[in-house]
């Protein structure tokens with residue numbers, strides 16, 4: 001509680017295909033491409049998308065919808081949303097930066113169809129970057145698996161010679177039922193192949209715009225779009241650098257009450273913090289889930305987490321009306337730095 005800096009590593013799994021567009025069209029084989037790492041061409045979920053979703057959903061959970069978007073924030077020093085994510089106020093450019101930084105979410109295990117059913121592909125390098133312990137690939141192995149079979153294995157269209165015996169040391173990040181379900185279906189490949197395998201096995205769909213007047217397809221309105229497929233595992237890091245010395249979180253999660261007056265003195269909405277008339281924005285830290293109370297959100301990381309948790313229901317990125325976007329946060333662990 002005394003440390004003002006923390007690095008939190010999170011594991012996510014896509015529950016739907018996730019499409020975070022680049023805003024560009026007709027760049028490659030699809031009309032609407034997704035965001036990628038420039039060097040590896042590996043799809044990713046940009047940190048800005050995660051940050052935006054976390055802010056939005058945390059604001060809903062704290063009943064502070066005014067502070068959800070990119071402007072019109074209350075800017076109050078005791079607002080957990082503005083404190084955590086920062087705020088911008090009015091045209092006089094008044095504002096302040098938040099205390100959290102969210103990294104891109106990068107692929108950890110990517111689902112691919114094989115002759116042995118679905119397998120999840122990764123590389124030694126990627127696993128180590130995510131802080132997991134794994135041995136080097138055995139010499140001369142093209143695919144190193146945790147399957148109970150050896151020999152040829154196809155990853156989509158690509159046929160490789162496989163060897164089994166892969167073991168990944170769990171450091172807490174993998175302690176969840178979703179990982180346990182794929183644990184014996186992992187395949188590690190060489191880094192040079194990974195991007196090719198991922199990009200050949202993305203979800204690609206074709207849709208057509210419907211003319212609302214005729215109810216028929218618009219002329220030339222057929223378009224394709226790609227997405228990170230369902231059941232992809234990703235990891236990201238959230239850095240909390242609470243340079244404001246945690247002054248919001250005194251006494252380990254004191255119950256602050258916020259009273260919202262719709263018609264304040266100047267005719268605007270006004271918030272009164274720590275006002276007896278108000279409702280508790282966040283419960284005491286001593287409250288646990290087991291007594292039916294919500295979690296005690298008692299530091300900036302808890303606020304981010306509260307927002308990220310709702311991405312499982314409300315989704316991130318585009319194509320939401322086509323059933324895209326839900327992202328489940330599986331686990332997190334603080335990394336000692």
Ligand SMILES: [Zn+2]
Nearest residue numbers: 067074079082
């Ligand atoms: Zn606010």
